[in-house]
Amino acid sequence: MDARAMGGNKIRNMEEFAALSGISRPTVSKYFNDPGSVRASTRARIEAALEEHDYRPNIYAVNQNRRLTKNIGIVVPYLADPFFAEIARKIELRCIEAGLSPILFSAHGEKDLEVDILDSLRSMKPAGVLLAPLGRISDRGVIEKFCRDVPTILFDSNLDGIGEAFVGSDNFSFVSQSVEYLTRTGNPPILFEMVRPANPNANKRRKAYVSMMERLGFDPQIFQAEGDGWGFEEIGYKEGLRFLDQKPGRTDTVLCSNDRLAIGFLSACFERGIPVGRGETCTLRVAAHDDHPFSRFTCPSLTTVAHDYDQVSNKVIEMLFQLIESGGHFENRSEHLYPAKLVLRSSA
Amino acid sequence: MDARAMGGNKIRNMEEFAALSGISRPTVSKYFNDPGSVRASTRARIEAALEEHDYRPNIYAVNQNRRLTKNIGIVVPYLADPFFAEIARKIELRCIEAGLSPILFSAHGEKDLEVDILDSLRSMKPAGVLLAPLGRISDRGVIEKFCRDVPTILFDSNLDGIGEAFVGSDNFSFVSQSVEYLTRTGNPPILFEMVRPANPNANKRRKAYVSMMERLGFDPQIFQAEGDGWGFEEIGYKEGLRFLDQKPGRTDTVLCSNDRLAIGFLSACFERGIPVGRGETCTLRVAAHDDHPFSRFTCPSLTTVAHDYDQVSNKVIEMLFQLIESGGHFENRSEHLYPAKLVLRSSA
DNA sequence: GATAAAAGTTTACGCGCGTAAAGTTTTTGT
């Protein structure tokens, strides 16, 4: 009696559990695959037994016999970037709600690791993969091949024609709003960006900047920060110092390509004693894009343009479910871009 | 010929691959479990075949038949905190080097999720688990039971007597250095911390603060910030404003319990126009602990005490390997604390 | 209460691989 109530007697397999619950193994198996597929009364009996004996099907045996598992691969380029950590968190929680098993991977900024991840993901027979690729340094061929074998939805940064769909933010929306705002309330900005952006979004933002400036009748000016890798703050800081010391082109309004660069840039401004903000006493305005989780704690707090995190992660999940229901393939590859929202803070 | 060179003909199982390589299946199986366990000549033949046919053993079938897998569970309380992202990154890479398969989980600050993670981890038959528990809100009973079933090493925050070992930083080392430094170069600090710290390290830091202050002959003063959850920057900011407006106790030297609080606190200082730093013109010095990845970009840059990330992650890995070799259990539970390093920047 | 439909039971096979046992071949040491 006690031993049963304590769940002390370990159950070896579904056979044993089925015997204890008084239901046949095939029916128990059916229950675990979809609790709604069995009669309410049998379901109750199984669940009663489940409470006493805490048994769980062996996931390896289960997955071996399914063509596809309930695993969802989530791959981000760099998890130490809170932006990705945050969006991964939202997606992960949504998957769990839906009864799927999210498995999180970070390429840690390394091409080879991204390849390795896709390799092991392939042998995991996932029901779907949500992939935010490294971007420029990604091995395009490998990703393309992967996407042919495994149902994959790209997010955050797009690779043309690869994957069953793409969900992300509209870079033009970011830049048009920031440029419009800065121009309307002061002077047109110079764009502060990296020479060799890791992420394709950066290139789209540059194009958007140029086209917006021309549309507004201003001369586009770009400062290109040297540096590689994913230490954006460091690059923003070092090259920010160089920018401030050189003073190339416009120097009263700076638009950073992303918030992490701006965090470093603002740090450089502080060090040089340059008052940043939109007040009378300020000589420099700084804005950026992404609404990084830390942007509201910079000094001054950063005026930026925010991703619609919720919309994007909701759509990613929605597309994932559609993809699973469609058997892993869409007739037409679709791209879903969401507009961004201007967030006014103190820096511009 | 071409089809073979292209690896186009999909190999279904090890049987087929063994036939293609000209080696018997049991020997091929042996190879995959330990390439060094077969003769060099057979190994060469297998690897030659492997290059042409890109076959990988079915992980589910493999893991079903092993008592333990090569999976390593890594569990952190909150992955959106770059501190954990960073240490997880280091550990993950070390596992991969060693031929293990790290699987990363974040409890996202939620007790229930931590329980769920341990639950699914249990059925994954991992060779070992590296667990940084949520701390105060963890379900101690569940973790204790988990650790009895699965070989687990705790890191970052300790739960007395639970797990096969603990590896972390020495909180007394943090606080003694910061208090000593601040006192020597100016006035003794007031401690700025949360009322109900999520993490047990915070409690140890408070005790260390009190004991250090008493040892130095000063009166310990503590400001307790209200607020719950993992949004430390927000709490540091809001309660920082309250602190600055109320001016309770010492107001020229503040020691934040951790960097994330300090990031918010510095933001509050900036907003109130309070010059922070050790210069003549400054009226407030601020220091903290952890050396958060963003601490060097605060304004002013944050004087802090750094974890020895490398030592800790190396030791975690070392203990993990020992644990695996010992068959999942140590005779005696050991605790390994590493001293911290003072990092002088501009804020104090 | 008769009858069809739905759900459950029994039986059986297969998934891909680990691994043991017994026999055969190759390597090693002298």
Added chain:
DNA sequence: ACAAAAACTTTACGCGCGTAAACTTTTATC
């Protein structure tokens, strides 16, 4: 060159579960 050791082959079983087929019981319908 020869015996012993090491490595390999062949054969066979089991892991825990998905699932199909044939049959039996329960539920829904009028």
